[in-house]
Amino acid sequence: MRTKTTDRGDLFDRECPTRQLLDRIGTKWTSMAVKVLAQAAPGEVRFAELRRRMPGVSQKMLSVTLHSLVRDGLVTRRVEPTVPPRVHYRLTELGLSLEIPLAALRIWAEEHMAAIDRTNAVHDAQAAISE
Structure with missing residues (x-):
């Protein structure tokens, strides 16, 4: 848990809100959304444009995100205030600071997906044999 003397979280503390924050920012x-923004x-980017540029996202999931x-x-x-309303989104300075670590994670996932797929296939085949 964050102490009174520091604003830094501790992921290994069960009570620390860092865990909830990671749950929120760690989704696809x-x-x-951060990449598009x-x-x-x-x-700014309008809601409809965000949705177009995020294949597979539902309107509800984009709204929640x-x-x-x-x-x-x-x-x-x-x-x-138009009919219908036009809603625009923009990253804040804090949001822009999140793009660098998320980009690194996206790049890692894209570069290693084939190896992960191969490992999954081997594991699943071995599990099927042992059943």
């Missing part, structure tokens, strides 16, 4: 949808920085990012201060939301 968060990683995709970082590519537009310092500009963006709500979480706004709540955490990683993204700002601006609504144009």
Whole structure:
């Protein structure tokens, strides 16, 4: 848990909110949203454009993801009072600082996916034999 003398979390402390934060920022949808918004920085991206650029995301999941990012201060939301309303999103400075570690994780996953797939296939074949 964070102490009064520091704002730094401790992942290994069961009570530390760092665990919940990692759950939120460690999703594929968060990683995709941050990447799309970082590519537009310092500009904004409308909700519909975000959804188009994030294959497979449902409207509800994108809404939940963006709500979480706004709540955490990683993204700002601006609504144009039109009919229907136009909603724009932009990374904050804090959100921009998240792009570098998320990009490193995305690159690692993309570079190692084939090796992971091969290892999974071997493991699954061995498990099927031993059943």
